[in-house]
Amino acid sequence: MSTENLTFLSNSVKPHYLQLSKLDHMKGNELKISHLPSDFNKDEFRDFFSLHGKIQSISFDHSQAMISYFDHRDAQNTAMDYYGPHAVLGVLYGGKHQSP
DSSP: OOHHHHHHHHHHHOOGGGGTOEEEEEETTEEEEEOOOTTOOHHHHHHHHGGGSOEEEEEEETTEEEEEESSHHHHHHHHHHHHHHHHHHHHHTTTOOOOO
């Protein structure tokens, strides 16, 4: 499946609670997502985030989720597609836009 198709698919089926969520951490193959509502569906969450690649593990703690992909590129693609470049740069550079 091409990236274009994934972008269309992810935008068309994006769960409403992800609009309120926040990308808090991104390192290697891991993403930390916060600000999840207490009533979100964990299976739906897993299905949605598996659109970009095979998930190694997901752990949930209150309003947060830690997602580990088998491939770091899948984590990067997910972060860019669902949260955008500004959120990714903010996480990587502490809210300051800097050149890598």
